[in-house]
Amino acid sequence: MTAATRGRRRGSPDTRAAILAAARARFAESGFAGTTIRGVAGDAGVDPALVHHYFGSKDDLFVAALELPVDPRAVLAEQVVGPVEGAGERLLRALIGVWDDPALRPALLAMVRRLIEPGGDALFRGGFLPVVLVPLGAALGVDRPERRMQLVASQVIGVIVLRYVVRADAIVAMDVDTLVATYAPVLDGFLAGPLP
Amino acid sequence: MTAATRGRRRGSPDTRAAILAAARARFAESGFAGTTIRGVAGDAGVDPALVHHYFGSKDDLFVAALELPVDPRAVLAEQVVGPVEGAGERLLRALIGVWDDPALRPALLAMVRRLIEPGGDALFRGGFLPVVLVPLGAALGVDRPERRMQLVASQVIGVIVLRYVVRADAIVAMDVDTLVATYAPVLDGFLAGPLP
Numbered sequence: 001m002t003a004a005t006r007g008r009r010r011g012s013p014d015t016r017a018a019i020l021a022a023a024r025a026r027f028a029e030s031g032f033a034g035t036t037i038r039g040v041a042g043d044a045g046v047d048p049a050l051v052h053h054y055f056g057s058k059d060d061l062f063v064a065a066l067e068l069p070v071d072p073r074a075v076l077a078e079q080v081v082g083p084v085e086g087a088g089e090r091l092l093r094a095l096i097g098v099w100d101d102p103a104l105r106p107a108l109l110a111m112v113r114r115l116i117e118p119g120g121d122a123l124f125r126g127g128f129l130p131v132v133l134v135p136l137g138a139a140l141g142v143d144r145p146e147r148r149m150q151l152v153a154s155q156v157i158g159v160i161v162l163r164y165v166v167r168a169d170a171i172v173a174m175d176v177d178t179l180v181a182t183y184a185p186v187l188d189g190f191l192a193g194p195l196p
Numbered sequence: 197m198t199a200a201t202r203g204r205r206r207g208s209p210d211t212r213a214a215i216l217a218a219a220r221a222r223f224a225e226s227g228f229a230g231t232t233i234r235g236v237a238g239d240a241g242v243d244p245a246l247v248h249h250y251f252g253s254k255d256d257l258f259v260a261a262l263e264l265p266v267d268p269r270a271v272l273a274e275q276v277v278g279p280v281e282g283a284g285e286r287l288l289r290a291l292i293g294v295w296d297d298p299a300l301r302p303a304l305l306a307m308v309r310r311l312i313e314p315g316g317d318a319l320f321r322g323g324f325l326p327v328v329l330v331p332l333g334a335a336l337g338v339d340r341p342e343r344r345m346q347l348v349a350s351q352v353i354g355v356i357v358l359r360y361v362v363r364a365d366a367i368v369a370m371d372v373d374t375l376v377a378t379y380a381p382v383l384d385g386f387l388a389g390p391l392p
Contacts, residue, residue, distance in 0.1 A: 116312045116361055124362035147366040150358060151378065154367060158354025162346060165312050166320035170343040171350060181392035182347065186382050196377035 018044040019051055023065040028119050031126025032062055059131050066111060066123075069104045072132050081139045088187030089180045095156065096176050099164055112160060129153075142191050151190035159183060214240040215247055219261040224315055227322025228258055255327050262307055262319075265300040268328050277335045284383030285376045291352065292372050295360055308356060325349075338387050347386035355379060 022043035026035040037058055041048040055061040063071055079094035098104055115124050137145025162171040218239035222231040233254055237244040251257040259267055275290035294300055311320050329349060333341025358367040
């Protein structure tokens, strides 16, 4: 199959791959705020309009560069956004639903490992936080979403590491209801409780 | 300086390194329970008595193989063991004290990254948990220390990742008292609260 028979909309696989590689390098080096579609296009040797055409907005390009099996913004919008009451439970159920799917887990694990490697701080602070987490906090209507979502992340990342990365038996053994009973009060406190 | 002038007690650096390399390989492959001093000694081509002489018990050998700048058991025994009331605060203060020391942090970061890499699950479940964490829970007198210490770890690891690995600004900016006010209630709930 040639590039032409795949249709112009998907673009040449080589061009798409070159844009994604350029985007990953730029986001890692300059963070989300310091990266422009124009700069990525220049690095990839294509017109900026082509980047928009293939990938949409800069947010979309960032999420595409993460190479996740699901768009976390879509999962959160469908399953988590709503009243802040119950948000901890909804977030946990959405998270466990995605992570407990064996088809999705390898790519999710790869992303967590990239976050923790040297350079992963830019990926988190410069991208995942402003593109995915802070908008979720804003959509939940919490005050100080920047701070509260970092507290939420500090518990959620720990649960992910214990349950899916190091597979600690007591955390692996918990069913979804037990996980919710254990962690939703912590998350609700971080989302809506008093901040020290 | 020859090995002889360094004194017999420290041992030949080559022999010590060979024992540590063999220990790391065994612990990673067989976990803590499945590793014996005799097996490590055989892999390193030395007498088991020499392993005991250089490194002490199997617990001590495991901690030595982690190549940490401090022995976590000593820090916990000195600063955290005591009544379960206030244990969350003592644990956080000990943890932050060690991690905020720039001389210690590179080796601690290296250990966290090893935990999260493929194979790190054996290091955690087969070693760090039974050698360091569960004995701490037992020393604090909690019921079901195996389960409660995994809950504690699920919050502590998240704080470490956010503050020291991805350096999320709101978590980095918290002073020790604010971290304690934020996270000690969570840890105290995991240590002494009702379990779902």
